[in-house]
Amino acid sequence: MLYFTKLAPKRLGLGYRSICGLNLWHEEINADIKHKIEDYWRDRLKVANFDENAPSGDKYYVLSMFPYPSGSLHMGHVRVYTISDAIARFQRMNGKNVIHPIGWDAFGLPAENAAIERQVAPRDWTRSNISHMKSQLQRLRCSFEWGRELATCDSSYYKWTQDLFLKLYDSGLVYQKRAVVNWDPVDETVLADEQVDENGCSWRSGAKVEKKLLKQWFIRTTRFAKDLLEGLDDPLLQDWRDVIKLQKHWIGDCDGVNFDFKVKGGDDFLTLWTPKPEAINSVKFVALDSKHVLGETPGVLIDEGTKRLNLELVHPFSGAPIPVFVTNQIEFLPFTDTFVGIPSVCPQAAQFADKFQISYEKTNLGENERLSLQNQICRQASELGVGGYWSSAKLRDWLISRQRLWGTPIPIAHCDSCGAQPIRELPVELPTTSLSQKGGAYLKQLSDWVDCTCPKCNKKAKRETDTMDTFVDSSWYYLRYLDPSNSQKMFDENKAKKMMPVDLYIGGKEHAVLHLYYARFISHFLYSQGLLPEREPFKRLLVQGMVMGRSYRVKGTGRYVPESQVKVIDKKKNRAVVESTGEAVVMGWEKMSKSKHNGVDPGDMFREYGSDTTRLLILADVAPTSHRNWNSNTFPGILNWQKRLWLTIRDFLKHRKSPPPPIPDDQFKAHDDYMFDSRNYYIKGATFNYCRSQQHSVAISKQLGLTNSIRRAPPAIFAKSLQFERALAAQIILLAPMAPHFASELWSGFVSAPDRLNQSGEIDWEKPVLEQRWPTLDDRYNLDLVCKVNGVEVCNVKIPKCDFEKLGEEEAIKIALNQKEVKEILGEKEVERTGYMFEPDYEGVVSIFTRWERKEKSVTQ
16 A cells, blocks of 8 residues: 655645655565565666766766676676665765666677577577576666666677777787687687686686697787786775786786797797897897797707707897797796897806807996987887887787687788788678577688678678687776767767776676786777776776585585485584485585586575565675675574564654653653764764775674664654654665665655654655765764874774864874873884874774884894
8 A cells, every 4th residue: 555645734835745655564574575665666766877967076987897698697696786786876875976887798608609509599599698687687676877788799889899909900909920829629719828727628618628820819918018017006096905916916027028020931920028128139049948839840959959940030120030949958937938049148048159159249238328228229119010018028918819609700801912901891790690500600601701802902802700809898898888879989088088987896806817907908008099087997996705605515426416405414514415325415615506506596585585685685794805605594684684674663653653751851861862872873884884995794784783773762762852863864874775675665654754853954855765865974973083003002082073074194193192091102112103094984093103112023033
């Protein structure tokens, strides 16, 4: 039953209100009631889309990594998108102009193989999966801007992936050459090194990976290696923590320079790294490890373990021939298989040259002369397009060629007369034929598609039949969200300047290296083209942990069995057996997977508990960055909390409509003051954990604490206390980003109560909960100035919020030094340094370090 409440015209001058709910407060909250609440509010929860005309200073771009449309959501999806939605709703309630888009990382092998198995086109299979997963996301009620939705398999999207390829091509950052690659004989495609496991098998098919020599397309990411390394120290980046270490390790120390040496008489070239770029003109030989791509080239054995190849390289500056050796007498750097022999400056190279009678002259440059020559050489190489950029010895360029159909076509035509030529009439579209019905999944099989005309001479040519690695599609999708309907270019630069960078990027740690590296590379490149306002695309990261399920594995065979077939003997000692056979079972927590029989279907959770309860369960108990062991034993805490909130609104309505006898003034004041303190304390904690620490499980704990405080209040406080009313309003608002349907229903009951006490404008009685302003701390509420000496907390100084906000570093340190507890510890010790960290609306921390303390420690050691 729906209801409307008529307000007293004399008090507010209003007629009928527009906020209404189900008015089921007389019933006990259960799953059926929760479903009714969600059904009612589902289409009433408005999503405020990003306002492109609003001031840019208020924008907040929250982005979750877009999903692969595999068919159904899993609990990992539920976790990441619940986190992003809670943050998006929180930021909107704090007055931010929020961008919160969603799309689909829709190309790739899994969809293609599934389509072949089902004898359908990959396009149809992918579209079907997107439709189903989209309905599940909408059931989760994430406040995405669906008007910005994209799918990387749409030609309207990959047209601009191809345009990006051509931008890189025109800048000399794309090339094709032969390379030894990882070949999956089952999926029949190239794999990146990271897609091969420690046993040398494919991550996808499980087949033993083979080595093949193929002509492949590369993007010269090493050109930006030094920029990408230095960018990790950009103060713009927040909460990158371990990801910075991983990225730095991946890039390596950029303490050398790359140069391209052509293979004499051919089209191939080698990119060679040297820590002595100033001496590159003095190269006398190049040495290769036996595992190098050219290692099997015929040559002459000149010594045991050393062969001179029957080929030469061409010096990029002088054109002089450079001999090439395959040898085990050179100590190659880790992860490298080439060595630039410059005997004049390298003892190891000199030793090799002396042994094999390679003539050279010694040189001795001064430091200034060396640096000047370095700059000159690098500039010259850059102008000639033969390298000259700083990189690490181990970093390699990005191999983007893939041999399967379901990917972005590479916009290149191969002409016998003109060679490889860029196709600029985009998009180069994939064929619509279902290749699964033709017995394969390769573009090269479709002669009607392959045959084309050369863009340069109009003679017959053939399209490139490799497609791009899906990492190319995901390297720039965050930019297309800014301007998804633009048919003239990738995105409007003015929009990018207003909306970039991404303020918060949320996703799994498995993407901490490759995806983030490639996305950062593309951002750095587009910044160099003047298209972006910042080099770094993502300000802040939230790397969420996996959702783990309890698994049961037969001891010895490793076979996984469902929980229903297991008898647990001793859960604490992880002892269990297969009920039918008595075989011992190993119990553990592992990433949810159908093959391990430990997955949980989000659809089942929605049906049993509702989407809001599912959202609260996935956010509770552990921090977003930690793995979440999915255990129903933790559910009662959230279920009981919802029940207590429901009862609170019921009691509030009851006591407001029929006030109980009053209590003595002193008792009333004590309870009123307690509600004032509770409201501020828990707002402070919940807000901090919503946005600064990103500990959403702690934000829930703070809300539980506020509920406890509210429930302790006597009926007279429910009926007549302004501070109780403010605390209850805050309670519902704090809950709203996490459980929007349930909070909306609680709010409809709250605002329907008579005798409203708060007419200050703090609460907008005519708007739903998600349109309320986020509660703030009262000016007279005391915040903590924490005083630490040598890292140990000594005391706290209570300072009213109104004064706390004005507190500068110098004054805060002075206050700390004047505290009795601090003075007692310092005594005669000399203060070495001090520091002040300020968290608005939370706390300030003064840190004091003494010189004497450090000396005492060193003596003790």
